[in-house]
Amino acid sequence: MSGRLAVIGLGPGDARYLTPEADAALSGAQALYGYGPYLDRVAARAGQSRHPSDNREEGARAAAALRHAAQGANVAVVSGGDPGVFAMAAAICEEIEAGPEAWRTLDVIFVPGITAMLAVAARIGAPLGHDFCALSLSDNLKPWELVERRLDAAAGAGFVIALYNPVSRARPWQFGNAIERLRQHLPQATPVVFGRAVGRPDERVTVTTLAQADAAPADMATLVIVGTRETRVIARPGRAPLVYTPRTAVEVSA
Numbered sequence: 001m002s003g004r005l006a007v008i009g010l011g012p013g014d015a016r017y018l019t020p021e022a023d024a025a026l027s028g029a030q031a032l033y034g035y036g037p038y039l040d041r042v043a044a045r046a047g048q049s050r051h052p053s054d055n056r057e058e059g060a061r062a063a064a065a066l067r068h069a070a071q072g073a074n075v076a077v078v079s080g081g082d083p084g085v086f087a088m089a090a091a092i093c094e095e096i097e098a099g100p101e102a103w104r105t106l107d108v109i110f111v112p113g114i115t116a117m118l119a120v121a122a123r124i125g126a127p128l129g130h131d132f133c134a135l136s137l138s139d140n141l142k143p144w145e146l147v148e149r150r151l152d153a154a155a156g157a158g159f160v161i162a163l164y165n166p167v168s169r170a171r172p173w174q175f176g177n178a179i180e181r182l183r184q185h186l187p188q189a190t191p192v193v194f195g196r197a198v199g200r201p202d203e204r205v206t207v208t209t210l211a212q213a214d215a216a217p218a219d220m221a222t223l224v225i226v227g228t229r230e231t232r233v234i235a236r237p238g239r240a241p242l243v244y245t246p247r248t249a250v251e252v253s254a
């Protein structure tokens with residue numbers, strides 16, 4: 001089968017964050033699939049068709065892109081950040097596993113991108129400098145009780161925690177609930193970083209504490225990094241503070 005499918009990470013922001021490999025894969029595509037606002041970030045190229053869809057339609061989008069590639073086209077599916085982090089790569093794999101045998105013979109490639117937690121961390125120092133984990137707070141695809149269990153386990157084990165999808169219009173209370181839960185494991189002074197729209201013109205990065213974290217503004221474009229007992233804030237005169245988690249941990253955190 002001659003069709004090809006590239007699952008491409010666009011990075012967190014503008015073209016500066018697009019890797020040369022991703023740029024080349026986009027150039028070669030005849031058809032682009034993705035969530036509308038992500039497709040809008042891709043420069044127009046002559047002869048390329050665009051197939052935007054809603055962000056809740058990942059499975060249907062993946063299947064449509066696979067059908068198109070199976071007809072012999074060179075198709076690209078785009079994700080913000082990295083396609084393997086809470087994004088399209090797993091949706092494509094799910095559809096290949098469940099779909100027609102012919103989809104398994106397609107040439108499928110995954111092109112990495114800079115994921116939001118790395119972009120946010122880089123703005124502020126090294127909050128992910130020691131062991132860390134990433135959790136999506138969205139309970140669209142898993143029960144909230146599982147999120148709670150994972151928050152307890154992660155904080156209890158002393159991981160720095162990157163929280164993707166902290167808030168959306170349909171999920172107004174989950175973030176406050178998560179912070180409340182983390183307070184049961186971690187000191188009130190634990191540093192918390194809010195990175196909003198990093199890499200875009202309206203970027204905003206703020207540092208607060210676990211005690212204050214639920215008062216800080218978070219939305220769908222925000223990634224939150226919750227530190228550990230070891231995470232430190234270095235105040236600097238005339239400059240933003242540095243937040244970092246030392247490379248060594250001497251005792252069990254919780």
Ligand code: SAH
Pocket residue numbers: 012013079080081082083084085086087114115116117120163164165166195196197198199200219220221222223224
């Ligand atoms: N695949 C993406 C994540 C998709 S989930 C990636 O690798 O980054 C969507 C969540 O990612 C958002 O709710 C937010 O938590 C985070 N996010 C995406 N882009 C961001 C950006 N530019 N700045 C801060 N957070 C971002």
